[in-house]
Amino acid sequence: MGFTLLELLITLAVLTALTIIGGAQLPNLVGASALRSDVNALARHLRYGRFSALQHGAPVTLCALSPQGRCEPAWNAPLSLFIDHPPKGLRQGPEDRVLRLGPGASRGVVRQWRAFGSRRYLRWRPDGRTDGQNGRFTLSHGEQRYELVITQAGRLRRSGP
Numbered sequence: 001m002g003f004t005l006l007e008l009l010i011t012l013a014v015l016t017a018l019t020i021i022g023g024a025q026l027p028n029l030v031g032a033s034a035l036r037s038d039v040n041a042l043a044r045h046l047r048y049g050r051f052s053a054l055q056h057g058a059p060v061t062l063c064a065l066s067p068q069g070r071c072e073p074a075w076n077a078p079l080s081l082f083i084d085h086p087p088k089g090l091r092q093g094p095e096d097r098v099l100r101l102g103p104g105a106s107r108g109v110v111r112q113w114r115a116f117g118s119r120r121y122l123r124w125r126p127d128g129r130t131d132g133q134n135g136r137f138t139l140s141h142g143e144q145r146y147e148l149v150i151t152q153a154g155r156l157r158r159s160g161p
Contacts, residue, residue, distance in 0.1 A: 034106035035141040042079075042111070042137060043148055043156060045102040046122075049081045050154045052099050053124035059084045059131070060099065063121035065091060071121040075113050075137075076105040088131070089121045105139075112138045115150070128154045 003011075045062065053060040061084035063071035069091035079102040082091050091098070105111045113122065115135025123131040130152055137148040149157040 032141065032144055035109055035139060035144055035146065038106050038109045038111070039139050039146045039148065039158070041103060042139065043158060045079060045081065045100065046137075046148060046150065046156050048100055049122070050124050050128050050156075052081060052083075053126055053154075054128045056083060057126045059088075059123055059125055061089060061121045061123045063089065069096075071119075073113075073120040075111040076109075078102060078104045084121075084123060088123060089119065109139060109141045114138070122150065124154050130154050 049060050049062050060081055061071065062079055062081050064074040064077035065080045065082070066072050071089040080091075080098050081100045081102070082098045083096050084091070085096055090096075113135060115122070115133045117133060119133065122133055122135075125131055130150060132152065133150070134152040135150055137150075139146045139148070147159045149159065151157070
């Protein structure tokens with residue numbers, strides 16, 4: 001019981017067609033997966049920031065920290081959560097300890113923060129409310145887009161596909 005050359009060629013042609021069709025969709029699937037992963041990771045980071053402010057009874061800031069401890073408007077960079085005593089948006093001394101480091105955006109994923117006041121950071125007060133910064137993170141990869149909305153009460157709402 002064997003295969004003829006014609007059967008083998010037809011099988012190879014069908015497999016080649018399926019590979020080409022499936023291969024064209026592969027980058028979209030990988031990008032969508034990276035985007036969902038980034039959205040979930042950032043949402044966890046945001047929830048932890050609010051929880052930490054409530055738990056420690058101290059202001060907590062989320063931003064991309066420069067080596068000098070200043071908040072930078074580089075939202076695709078790795079984000080730090082730290083206790084933030086005045087002046088705001090500046091990590092100084094041991095009392096402003098880093099609580100958690102988050103990953104940077106995955107390749108091809110763009111993170112943007114738009115808020116009232118458009119500061120280089122997002123800050124929660126000791127009562128869990130934001131520092132007057134209701135706004136939204138928009139994460140996108142190609143045509144796909146998710147939004148993480150932060151209310152002035154410091155709560156998180158997610159929208160997207």
